[in-house]
Amino acid sequence: MSEQWRVLIADDEPWIREGIRDAVQWERYDMNVSAEAENGEEAFELALQYKIDLLIVDLNMPIINGLTLMKKLRRELPLCRFVIVTGYDQFAYAQEAIRLNVDDYLLKPVDPGHLEKVLETIMSSLAAEKKRRHEQKLAEEHIQKNLDLLKEHFFNDWVQDQVEEEEISRQLECLKLPARLPEMLGVVGTGHLQITPAALVKEKVEQFFKEEAVKAVFSSDDRLVAICVWRLITEEERRTLEAFIQSELEVSAAACFISLAQAWHSLPQAYKACRQKVSQSFNLSPVVARAKEYMQKHFAEREFSLMETAKALQVSSVYLSRTMKRELGMTFVQLLTEMRMQKAAYLLRTTSLAIHDIAEQTGYDTQHYFSTVFKKTMGQSPNQYRRMSGMEQTRGNL
Numbered sequence: 001m002s003e004q005w006r007v008l009i010a011d012d013e014p015w016i017r018e019g020i021r022d023a024v025q026w027e028r029y030d031m032n033v034s035a036e037a038e039n040g041e042e043a044f045e046l047a048l049q050y051k052i053d054l055l056i057v058d059l060n061m062p063i064i065n066g067l068t069l070m071k072k073l074r075r076e077l078p079l080c081r082f083v084i085v086t087g088y089d090q091f092a093y094a095q096e097a098i099r100l101n102v103d104d105y106l107l108k109p110v111d112p113g114h115l116e117k118v119l120e121t122i123m124s125s126l127a128a129e130k131k132r133r134h135e136q137k138l139a140e141e142h143i144q145k146n147l148d149l150l151k152e153h154f155f156n157d158w159v160q161d162q163v164e165e166e167e168i169s170r171q172l173e174c175l176k177l178p179a180r181l182p183e184m185l186g187v188v189g190t191g192h193l194q195i196t197p198a199a200l201v202k203e204k205v206e207q208f209f210k211e212e213a214v215k216a217v218f219s220s221d222d223r224l225v226a227i228c229v230w231r232l233i234t235e236e237e238r239r240t241l242e243a244f245i246q247s248e249l250e251v252s253a254a255a256c257f258i259s260l261a262q263a264w265h266s267l268p269q270a271y272k273a274c275r276q277k278v279s280q281s282f283n284l285s286p287v288v289a290r291a292k293e294y295m296q297k298h299f300a301e302r303e304f305s306l307m308e309t310a311k312a313l314q315v316s317s318v319y320l321s322r323t324m325k326r327e328l329g330m331t332f333v334q335l336l337t338e339m340r341m342q343k344a345a346y347l348l349r350t351t352s353l354a355i356h357d358i359a360e361q362t363g364y365d366t367q368h369y370f371s372t373v374f375k376k377t378m379g380q381s382p383n384q385y386r387r388m389s390g391m392e393q394t395r396g397n398l
Contacts, residue, residue, distance in 0.1 A: 005126055006034040006050050010043035010069070011058040011085060016108065020056060020085070023112040029123040040064025047073055047080070053126060056106070058085045070102065079129065081122050085110065143174060151175055155218045159185075159226065159271035165264045178214060182228035184257050185267055186238075187274035188245065189224045191252035191282050191293060201225045204248050208241055224275060228267075233257045240349055243342035252292045254281035287315055288327045292335070299339040300363045306332040341377045344370070348386045355382050 007026065011017045017036050026032050034050040037043035040061040047055060055073065059066040070082050082102045103125070104118045143150060154171050157163050163171070169179040188205055198219040205225050206217050212229060220226040238255050245253035256277045258270040282289065290313055298304050309332070310317040325331055330338070340362040347358045359370030375381050380388070 005029070005031045005053040005123070007031050007054045007056065008035050008037065008043060008047050008050065008052045009033060009056045010037040010040070010061060010066070011056075012038050012060070012062055013058075014038070016058065016085065016110070020106075020110055020115065023110060023115050024119060026119075029119045030127075031119065031123065038062075040066065040069040043069055044072055048076060051077065052080060054081045054083065054122060056083045056085060074101075081126065083118055083122070143176075147175065151216050152218045155216055155226065155228065156220060159220060159268050161265065161268040168264050175216070177216060178230050180230075181260050181264060181267070182216075183231050184229050184233050184259050185270045185274060186227045186229070186233065186255060186257040187220065187224055187271065187278050188227070188241065188253065188255045189278040189282065190245065190249065190254075191289060198223060198225055200249065201245065201253075204245050205241070207248075208244050220271070220275070224278065226271060226274075232259070236345070239342055240346050243346040244350075246296055246339070247343055247346060250297055252282070252289075252296050254278045284327050285323065287313060287320065288324055291320060291324060291332075295336060295339060299336055300343070300361055302363050302365060304336070304363060337373065337377060340364075341374060344374060344382070345378065345385065348382055358382070 004027075009017050009020050011020075017038075021033050021036070031054065034052060035046040037046050041063040043055070043057065043061070044064060046052075055070070057066045057069060061069065064072075066084060070084075073080055073082075084102055084105045085108060086105055087108045103122055106115060106118065154163070154175060158168065173179045188201060190201060202217055202219050202225045205227055209215055209217065209227065209229070214230045216228040218226055238257055241255045242253045245251070245255075254277075256274040258274055260266045260270055284292070291309055294309055294312055295304075298308075306317050306321060310320045313320065321332055324335065328335060344358050344362045347353055347361065351358075353361075355371065356367040359365075359367045362370065364370035364373070371382055374385070378385055
């Protein structure tokens with residue numbers, strides 16, 4: 001047997017309450033009279049106690065009149081239905097109540113036939129509303145269960161410019177995201193020589209942005225991962241993300257972020273530009289690409305050198321040095337320093353390791369030399385950098 005709708009009859013005259021209660025077979029309408037009240041205050045308390053679905057109420061109630069009672073219950077039980085009981089001399093008053101979203105009215109003395117018609121209508125309305133809420137709940141559960149997959153499909157369609165503009169804000173809202181354009185779009189990729197599944201890169205990007213309440217991370221193809229965020233990403237964060245991916249997966253990584261213009265179609269354009277820039281980062285000759293991969297795995301070793309790398313790649317150190325300078329625009333030592341500084345900055349931002357431990361983990365013999373190189377590269381000492389990073393993080397959480 002399905003759960004019945006709960007009814008409260010509120011009237012200060014016992015014979016009216018009894019007449020309404022006995023006038024119909026409530027079971028026919030999936031209803032039962034859960035309680036009766038003789039004044040507005042009692043009716044309010046009983047309505048909340050039983051969480052009623054239907055209130056049949058006289059307008060002229062002691063203590064709290066019927067109109068005030070309905071206004072109070074509308075706030076507490078927004079789905080409750082109201083039927084008012086009135087005499088002919090109160091008809092204008094009743095019309096005002098109907099304008100306040102009352103479902104119907106009954107004239108005294110209550111006509112059983114009219115009451116049945118009213119209950120039939122309300123039963124159908126309650127059942128339809130219950131069905132609608134159930135379907136809405138199922139839809140929300142489905143969306144929540146498949147939220148990541150739905151985001152993946154939607155954002156991939158969006159970056160490919162395959163979503164109608166009028167649909168975008170509605171889709172964002174359904175995906176529990178702000179119904180406005182993200183502040184920035186980013187693309188993250190790894191070197192073409194590694195077989196690094198996008199799913200693994202995506203997992204690390206999610207991990208990096210785990211404190212970000214509002215974001216969308218999605219695999220845009222087999223190699224690239226894209227992210228939309230509703231705030232600005234600093235250059236320092238971009239570099240730290242690259243260092244994090246490189247450290248976690250031991251691969252070369254590149255990340256590009258672009259601010260979006262105030263137009264929906266700017267997102268596909270930004271994605272195309274980011275993708276091109278990231279791809280260009282790995283458009284290297286095989287020897288330089290292999291050198292970067294080798295350096296990524298060994299840069300933290302103290303004795304690591306150009307000679308060792310050239311030997312591992314079976315090329316001359318002169319050839320490797322010249323080729324790297326031509327393709328990367330920097331020397332071996334400059335690239336090595338950049339890799340070490342990115343890792344050091346990441347450790348300073350995300351751990352409480354002592355400076356000498358960070359120096360050791362990034363390939364430096366002494367804390368003093370490490371600090372000298374760090375300040376020259378980053379413009380501030382390791383301790384200053386750590387303090388500033390902590391301040392920015394605290395400010396971002398306010």
